[in-house]
Structures are given as C-alpha cells and as structure tokens.
Amino acid sequence: MMSFKRLKYQLLLDNYPNCPPKEFMEVKKSAFRWVYENIDNEKNFKPLHLISDPPPKMLDDSDLMCLGYGLSLFDSFEKAYSKYKNLFKSKRNFSKSVGSYIVKIDIQFDDGMASIPNIQGHFTFHEYENTDLRSRIIELFSIFDSDGKFSL
C-alpha cells in the first residue's frame, strides 16, 4: 500500500536521490527498537543524523546518507536482541549510543514507510510528519540483568 503523505524529515530526505527508495512501503506490524530506559528520552525515536549527543559516527561526508534520517527497527525481538549482543561483543561501548533496552511498537499503515527487512530482521523506517511512535509502545524489555549481564 502506498501513500503520498509527507514524511517527517522530507526536506532533509530531498537532498538525496531516490530517498527513500521506491521499495519502501506502508506496513502494519510489530517492530522492535533499541532504546534508553527513559521512554521519553528524545533520542529514542530520533534518526541518527539528528542526534547530537552522542554525535553520529562519521569519518567523512560520504557517511551522510538517506538511511541516517530513518529509524533502525527489527522485525522480531529475538533478532533485535541477537544483533545487539553480537555488536556488543566487538564494541563494548556500543550501548552508549543506542541504550540498553528493547521496545516493542505496534506500527500502523499511516505511521510511515518501511524497507523490507534483511536477513538479520533489520529494516529502516521513515515516519510520516504527524507520527509519534511513543504512542505505539507496547512493551519495554531490559537487555541486561541487574548484574550487568545479558538477561537472556
């Protein structure tokens, strides 16, 4: 299902050709995202390129891209957890950038447009201008237990 509604960061996306790509579509599904414990933290549902603390990881201008103005989501809890755990193994300070919780959200057709998930269950989501994904939160899971170890 396609729509001509305005995307939240349309002005910024217009700086890139084919952004978002034509294969992005409206979807209705559960999705999972890495977030900080405080659900009202503005970084939780802000695209990477628009977060200044910490700043986005950029070596040069080629790291500025269309994807950076979308939200990273996963199509299952297991895949979100597994990817986090794998990245944490090689980048132990990784959690500083993305938080240490996984939130489950219930995306509706009129929330925005999504890419097709890859084999890791990861997809990019561009919100429509009036979307507030905090209103779609179903559940919040802690990735670590009280001892600081992975909870699963």
Add this chain to the structure above:
Amino acid sequence: MENLVYKNIDNILRDNLIRIGDLINFDGPLLTLYEDGNNGNLYLLDWVDNDSQTNRWLVYRVKSIKVLNFLKRKISQFELFFQDTDPKYHIIDIHRDFKLKDSQLIEIATVPDSYTPNRDVFFDIIDCPSFERIQNFILKSLPLRTIGYRSKKTFLSSIKRSTGSRYSSRKVQYFEKQKIQKGVSANLIYNNSTHQVTLSRHLSTNKIDIYKKSNNHVRTS
C-alpha cells in the same frame, strides 16, 4: 571515554589515508579499511568509544592477507587487531561537526581492554556494504599467491585448460626432473590471454610452488 596515554601525533599518516570501504557498518562506520596513499600500507579504523561530543576510532595497520582471511571468516576480528611484532596503535577522536581530516591521529601507549575486540567475533557480510569493492581491492593488492592443487594430474589439467596446450604437460614433467644447482632458482611460466601461471622451484626443498595470476586480477583456486 577511557583515559589514554598518548605518544606521538602522526598527521602525515592521517593526511595520506584513502578510504576503501566499511568492513562493518551499522548505523555508521564501525570498522573501515583505509590505504596509505604514500606507500600502500593498509589500516583499519575501528570505532571503540564515544561521549557527548566525540567519537573515537582505534587505528592500526593490517596486512592484506589478514583482511582477506577476515572476509573469508578464517580469522576473528581480534586476530585482525592483534599485532604480534612491534605493535603500534593510534586513536583519532572526531568531534561533532568535524571529520577525520580535521582531527589529530595520535599514537597511544596501550590499548584498553574495552577497546579490544572479542575473540569470537567474525565477519558478517550483511554488515559490509562494500564487500565486493573491498574484496577486489584486497585481491589486487596481494602478491602472487600460491595455490595448492590436489595432485599433479589436477595441476596438469588446469595448465592444459589455461593454455590449451598439451605440450605444456611435457614441459612441466621435464621441469620437475631438472636438477637445480645451489644458488639458482628456476621458474617456468605459462601465459595466455587471461592467465599467467608460474612454477617456481625452491632451492632447499626442491618443492615446486604454483602461482596463478589473472591478467586482470589474482584468482584463487
């Protein structure tokens, strides 16, 4: 961020770095391959830390064969990072609104544990947006490679396919029987429009190594 003991600034190296591609990119470059345009040495920029203002990358030299083995999942990221002889590591702290070329590349005395990759982390092609570019670059940068053949029969068949010449089989057999004098090495080279195959006899072991190079890029068996 971790407190570090700094040694020397090396902005000459920084200025010569040419980006090849990201071995790992997830929400930004996490492990990126660079070439020193001055001498062809390869370096990895390995994201390790950040704070409210800055991202930090660990920078270390790496051999092309190690990168290839990492791409083939033969070695872990730890083995890519580990330097057994004369280890040297730099960091580069890139502040918000700045880029690599604006930042200082500084050698550090020791690498904190939290910056050391885990030993069981291996390459995942899904996280590598530049796989073909990196692989082609690495293959072109390798010296002629030794490729093993299971048997002389297989090798001779391969030569025949490469050169289209049955005569070359006899040449190989003759080459094998030749006596090698000390201080002399012997090479036998086959060329056709697509490949160059070199047989090289070792002085001490009399063993024959076989090198095969595409005229466009290096191939492995």
